[in-house]
Amino acid sequence: MRLAVVAVPLVLMLEVSRADAAPPSDTEVSRRLAFIEARLARGAGPANMWWSSWYYGWTALSMGQFVWAIATPDKGTRIDMAVGAAASTLGVIPLGVLPFPARTAQRDLARVPARSPEERRRKLAFAEHLLEAAAKDQKLRRSWVNHATSIGVSIGVGLVLGVGYGRPIPGLINSIGGIALSELQIWTQPTAAITDFADYEKLRNESKPSTTMLPPKTNGFPVSISIAPHPGGISISGSF
Structure with missing residues (x-):
């Protein structure tokens, strides 16, 4: 479930970059x-x-x-x-x-x-x-x-x-x-x-085109994600 939540912003960033690079x-x-x-x-x-x-x-x-x-x-x-x-x-x-x-x-x-x-x-x-x-x-x-x-x-x-x-x-x-x-x-x-x-x-x-990222829709439920480094790797946590 957490991987799916993390993937949403990444997909949005790719789409925004693609739109910004598109010719007029x-x-x-x-x-x-x-x-x-x-x-x-x-x-x-x-x-x-x-x-x-x-x-x-x-x-x-x-x-x-x-x-x-x-x-x-x-x-x-x-x-x-x-x-x-x-x-x-x-x-x-x-x-x-x-x-x-x-x-x-x-x-x-x-x-x-x-x-x-x-x-x-x-x-x-x-x-x-x-x-x-x-x-x-x-x-x-x-x-x-x-x-x-x-x-x-x-x-x-x-x-x-x-x-x-x-x-x-x-x-x-x-x-x-x-x-x-x-x-x-x-x-x-x-x-x-x-x-x-x-x-x-x-x-x-x-x-x-605007490069402002909008938060993903969550059907009314708040979503928060945090990424923090720690010895040996990083931790990803979220609440939804």
Whole structure:
């Protein structure tokens, strides 16, 4: 009789674990996928606008200073503009080389088919990856690492002019301008993916089956079980 009573909780635990490990239904997969698609679509516009503004802005600034350096007859101005053009190029390169998931995720996800339940599951896994990657990327771009790197580069450019070429005033102006532009770029970057990923995590957790174990029904009779170790083994006792 005691073995039968002990087996009930074990069976319940196995059933709960099996239910928790079961994949979501196709309806749930479609619901999650629609959520991510909507959020990625909503974030793509601001991300594209931010990227385009800074990419083409830094490019124009770099090219303008480069042309000015060639055209000016003044040696000091030529040095200032040449160093400034090189510094502005450092703002273009990361935007052109490093991936920006918030800008491309919607387009990448749209290429994945979802014609069958299996394809929808694969697409959901890819969508989750894209949303998480966008959130992590935006966190990194707002992190102290990015601030410190931008400030360090701007100060370094100023030192090149001030110490290397003996032009302290242009060097100071270049450093201040570089820091101001870099900080503006960081603080205007969209951060919607961070919130979107947190919202999706809540949605996914809410849809998981409950793992709360209910006591076995005993037709109105109370059941209690206790397990205690003792020398040579354990003792199992119960009352019902």
